[in-house]
Amino acid sequence: MNEFLLVIHRDLTSADAKPSPEQMQAAIKPFQDWIGGIAAQNKLVTPPKRWDSDGRVVKENNTVTNGPYAEIKESIGGMLIIRANDYDEAVEIAKGCPILQWGAKVEVRMAIVTA
Amino acid sequence: MEERALIPKLFRTEYRKIVAVLCYLSGIEHIEIAEDIVSDTFLAATELWSIKGLPENPTAWLYTVAKNKTKNYLKRNSFFEQKLSADIKYLTPKTEEIEIDLSNKNIADSQLAMIFTVCNPAISSEAQVALALNLLCGFGVQEIADAFLTNKEVIYKRINRAKEKLKEANIKIEQPTISEINNRLDSVLTTIYLLFSEGYYSTGRRPESQNTILRKDLCEEAMRLCYLLIENTSTNKPAVNALFALMSFHSSRFDARTNDDGETILYEEQDETRWNQELIELGTHFLNLASTGNIVSKYHLEAGIAYWHTQKQDSAEKWENILQLYNSLLILEYSPIAALNRTFALAKTNGKKEAIVEAEKLHLTDYHFYYSLLGNLYTEIDNKKALQHFQAALHLAHSSADKATISKNIERLLN
Numbered sequence: 001m002n003e004f005l006l007v008i009h010r011d012l013t014s015a016d017a018k019p020s021p022e023q024m025q026a027a028i029k030p031f032q033d034w035i036g037g038i039a040a041q042n043k044l045v046t047p048p049k050r051w052d053s054d055g056r057v058v059k060e061n062n063t064v065t066n067g068p069y070a071e072i073k074e075s076i077g078g079m080l081i082i083r084a085n086d087y088d089e090a091v092e093i094a095k096g097c098p099i100l101q102w103g104a105k106v107e108v109r110m111a112i113v114t115a
Numbered sequence: 116m117e118e119r120a121l122i123p124k125l126f127r128t129e130y131r132k133i134v135a136v137l138c139y140l141s142g143i144e145h146i147e148i149a150e151d152i153v154s155d156t157f158l159a160a161t162e163l164w165s166i167k168g169l170p171e172n173p174t175a176w177l178y179t180v181a182k183n184k185t186k187n188y189l190k191r192n193s194f195f196e197q198k199l200s201a202d203i204k205y206l207t208p209k210t211e212e213i214e215i216d217l218s219n220k221n222i223a224d225s226q227l228a229m230i231f232t233v234c235n236p237a238i239s240s241e242a243q244v245a246l247a248l249n250l251l252c253g254f255g256v257q258e259i260a261d262a263f264l265t266n267k268e269v270i271y272k273r274i275n276r277a278k279e280k281l282k283e284a285n286i287k288i289e290q291p292t293i294s295e296i297n298n299r300l301d302s303v304l305t306t307i308y309l310l311f312s313e314g315y316y317s318t319g320r321r322p323e324s325q326n327t328i329l330r331k332d333l334c335e336e337a338m339r340l341c342y343l344l345i346e347n348t349s350t351n352k353p354a355v356n357a358l359f360a361l362m363s364f365h366s367s368r369f370d371a372r373t374n375d376d377g378e379t380i381l382y383e384e385q386d387e388t389r390w391n392q393e394l395i396e397l398g399t400h401f402l403n404l405a406s407t408g409n410i411v412s413k414y415h416l417e418a419g420i421a422y423w424h425t426q427k428q429d430s431a432e433k434w435e436n437i438l439q440l441y442n443s444l445l446i447l448e449y450s451p452i453a454a455l456n457r458t459f460a461l462a463k464t465n466g467k468k469e470a471i472v473e474a475e476k477l478h479l480t481d482y483h484f485y486y487s488l489l490g491n492l493y494t495e496i497d498n499k500k501a502l503q504h505f506q507a508a509l510h511l512a513h514s515s516a517d518k519a520t521i522s523k524n525i526e527r528l529l530n
Binding site for chain 1: 435438439441442443445446447449451453454457458461465473476477478
């Protein structure tokens with residue numbers, strides 16, 4: 001089993017931000033069920049946390065800008081760490097993320113095992 | 116009650132009380148002597164009561180005999196006179212005769228002190244549980260071995276090693292301090308919950324544990340230990356109240372769970388008029404008391420699930436709440452049983468088809484409950500598959516009660 005980071009990127013700040021607050025509201029139950037399903041397989045390493053949408057970005061020369069994004073429109077909406085055998089399995093789990101249907105993206109990254 | 120049934124019952128409830136009081140008085144280093152004295156008292160009761168019949172007040176008889184045996188022991192044992200009575204005289208000033216206080220108050224104090232002593236981090240958590248079952252609940256070594264599906268020798272060694280460690284570390288038996296409460300309350304609650312579960316879930320699971328009266332006593336004892344923590348202001352924490360609520364809700368169904376032959380009656384088939392409303396109200400009361408602070412323990416979540424089970428009528432609200440509580444419970448702490456129960460709740464809220472997809476991801480192929488769940492989910496969707504799963508469940512099930520339940524499901528499918 002390897003550990004994978006699932007990072008949910010979504011548009012938090014633009015004028016027609018996706019998902020909208022209404023869509024987020026509607027996603028609560030499917031999202032809870034999705035996480036519950038991962039936990040039920042004993043594949044949840046750390047429980048998901050909620051992340052504030054205010055955010056700061058630190059750049060070269062200690063420049064700090066407001067907003068949770070670097071250069072792109074999407075920023076981190078949520079993240080969790082799961083257990084899976086390989087990328088195929090981790091991707092299969094990520095496909096269940098209910099916020100995908102409203103334009104969010106899930107980045108899947110495998111942890112490198114330190115020797 | 117006949118003396119044949121009464122002595123084990125008294126052993127269950129009184130043994131640990133007297134041991135706790137004697138240990139509280141004399142310190143952990145004299146634990147074996149305290150146990151010997153109390154065992155000897157019960158031996159005397161067994162011999163004498165079978166010849167002369169029951170005394171008028173058997174509990175009082177036990178207390179008096181235990182007191183006398185302790186006093187006799189102290190009188191004739193020079194080691195004790197020099198070492199122990201010096202300690203005791205320091206603790207109980209200016210009494211010629213040593214007072215052995217078996218009042219309810221002192222029993223409660225002694226047991227509270229003992230719970231926290233037993234759950235000292237100097238010993239491993241599995242040893243804590245074994246020792247607590249032995250000293251605080253009067254479990255025999257064999258019973259503890261059964262509860263942990265291991266053999267007598269393992270438990271015997273575990274208990275004795277734990278006692279040695281407590282002695283070596285020279286742990287004082289005293290009322291717990293605030294920091295000790297914070298550090299050890301978790302293991303204390305785990306121990307109480309394990310005791311309750313042993314009483315509640317083992318009915319019908321194993322042939323040797325079909326003594327319903329005895330099992331009910333265990334549950335009551337667990338609730339009583341938990342109530343000791345509630346009664347003491349420093350240990351009266353939300354999680355303690357939540358655990359008490361959980362046990363009350365579960366206990367409310369105790370009488371409805373078995374028929375006259377001791378066979379298990381499934382939740383769906385229970386006669387809810389046999390559910391104890393007083394215990395349900397008690398549970399609701401303590402669950403409300405538990406809802407302070409900002410820490411949600413697994414006992415809160417499990418008590419919530421148990422609360423919704425006291426509502427017999429199926430409703431969308433009921434199963435949605437149960438599902439979300441299981442989701443949270445699994446995020447907090449994975450367990451295969453919670454995973455299976457969550458999938459059952461998912462079938463009730465999101466439909467059987469979605470639940471089948473989720474169930475097949477669980478791969479809990481060692482559990483007959485897993486195949487029973489799949490059998491239930493496939494029933495009416497694909498009866499052939501349902502039958503295969505029930506047959507796999509039957510193959511894995513051990514107890515006759517489980518086998519009977521699965522067989523009933525198979526018969527239903529074949530007819």
